[in-house]
Amino acid sequence: MIFDLIIIGAGPAGITAAVYAARKKMDLMVVTKDIGGQAAWSGDIENYTGYQFITGPDLAAKFEQHMRQFNISVKEGEEVIEEEKIDDLVYVKTNKDNYQAKTLIIASGKRSRELNVPGEKEFKNKGLTYCATCDGPLFLGKEVAVIGGGNSALDAALQLLKIARHIYLINNSPRLGGDAVMREKVETAKSVTVLNNTQVIEVLGKRMVEAIKIKGQYQEKTIPVEGVFVEIGLIPNSDFAQGVEKNQFGEIKVNCRNETNISGVFAAGDVTDVPEKQIIIAAGEGAKASLSAFRYLAYSKT
Amino acid sequence: MAKQVKVYSTPTCPYCIRAKQFLKENNISFEDVDVSLDSQAAEEMVEKSGQMGVPVLDIDGEIIVGFDKERIKEALGLV
Numbered sequence: 001m002i003f004d005l006i007i008i009g010a011g012p013a014g015i016t017a018a019v020y021a022a023r024k025k026m027d028l029m030v031v032t033k034d035i036g037g038q039a040a041w042s043g044d045i046e047n048y049t050g051y052q053f054i055t056g057p058d059l060a061a062k063f064e065q066h067m068r069q070f071n072i073s074v075k076e077g078e079e080v081i082e083e084e085k086i087d088d089l090v091y092v093k094t095n096k097d098n099y100q101a102k103t104l105i106i107a108s109g110k111r112s113r114e115l116n117v118p119g120e121k122e123f124k125n126k127g128l129t130y131c132a133t134c135d136g137p138l139f140l141g142k143e144v145a146v147i148g149g150g151n152s153a154l155d156a157a158l159q160l161l162k163i164a165r166h167i168y169l170i171n172n173s174p175r176l177g178g179d180a181v182m183r184e185k186v187e188t189a190k191s192v193t194v195l196n197n198t199q200v201i202e203v204l205g206k207r208m209v210e211a212i213k214i215k216g217q218y219q220e221k222t223i224p225v226e227g228v229f230v231e232i233g234l235i236p237n238s239d240f241a242q243g244v245e246k247n248q249f250g251e252i253k254v255n256c257r258n259e260t261n262i263s264g265v266f267a268a269g270d271v272t273d274v275p276e277k278q279i280i281i282a283a284g285e286g287a288k289a290s291l292s293a294f295r296y297l298a299y300s301k302t
Numbered sequence: 303m304a305k306q307v308k309v310y311s312t313p314t315c316p317y318c319i320r321a322k323q324f325l326k327e328n329n330i331s332f333e334d335v336d337v338s339l340d341s342q343a344a345e346e347m348v349e350k351s352g353q354m355g356v357p358v359l360d361i362d363g364e365i366i367v368g369f370d371k372e373r374i375k376e377a378l379g380l381v
Contacts, residue, residue: 034317035320036316040316041316043314055314056316057314057315057316057319060316061319076371077371125353125354125355125367126352126353126354127354129354129355131315133314133315134312134314134315134316134317134318134355134356135312135315135354135355135356136312136314137312137314137337137338137344138312138337138338138344138348138354138356140338140341140344141341207352208348208353208354
């Protein structure tokens with residue numbers, strides 16, 4: 001079977017692309033690791049037009065419902081390993097199967113950047129987590145560390161204010177970044193200690209996390225914590241896309257029609273070099289990519 | 303006989319929501335334990351699974367960490 005379109009990813013961009021393609025009666029398939037993408041991990045969302053307030057999981061559920069309304073084949077839990085365009089077809093290889101299509105939309109989003117320090121892998125889910133929204137409540141009354149100094153770190157610290165006994169915010173730059181409103185809340189909170197110019201060099205423990213080793217400007221120190229929340233930014237899921245052009249951050253380069261340097265291969269959302277990573281922008285880009293793919297098919301011979 | 307199913311979760315975790323959705327779709331009744339409200343249950347979950355990530359499913363004593371659809375299906379005998 002040769003599809004008209006394969007969409008990689010089912011976050012706001014991929015799902016919107018799928019809805020548009022389904023309405024254009026394209027034969028399509030969605031291949032994705034998960035549904036909802038980063039939107040599903042977000043806390044409160046107050047800037048998606050039409051919803052004055054909605055939580056990330058709720059908005060993601062609405063997105064999914066919208067997509068499932070159409071008869072679309074969705075391969076959930078599949079990871080794309082390789083993607084290649086040969087002659088007029090795109091070949092997509094996943095950890096489970098191989099697929100072919102006339103066009104491709106890459107909407108695979110971004111994932112959390114890792115610390116790359118000893119102990120990180122060992123203690124993942126054993127006190128170390130990349131999702132404060134999910135796992136935060138398990139650290140009731142405990143001492144924790146949030147690693148990072150941008151908006152996502154501030155957001156995690158604020159979510160943990162009501163839960164943890166004490167929060168160390170470990171920031172490797174001279175001062176905190178992020179929005180002033182959030183920064184002030186964090187800086188004035190009694191239960192938060194901000195450590196600037198400080199890096200985490202090791203996560204320590206036996207069965208679970210017990211401490212982190214940090215390095216400031218002058219000395220190394222071990223502080224006892226039971227939770228470590230890693231919030232040091234995001235990296236694009238673009239490793240599998242070998243032929244397409246990317247920028248220095250690994251984001252896929254697209255033009256205003258969501259075309260990559262390879263004809264028939266489009267990209268949308270956070271995985272691209274389009275500025276401003278927002279749910280509503282990703283959704284809009286997904287719609288554009290789908291319409292571009294539709295136009296491409298209409299103009300190609302077969 | 304129906305299997306005893308317990309889901310340890312937090313209200314904000316998307317995979318917890320998906321896991322519970324999956325059980326409902328398959329008409330599996332389960333006990334929903336919110337570990338954000340019940341710290342004793344949270345400890346029980348850590349004890350059983352040896353880790354702190356949610357969700358954790360206890361299906362007749364078989365412990366499954368995360369929304370692992372294939373393993374859940376297998377444990378429930380849905381395959």
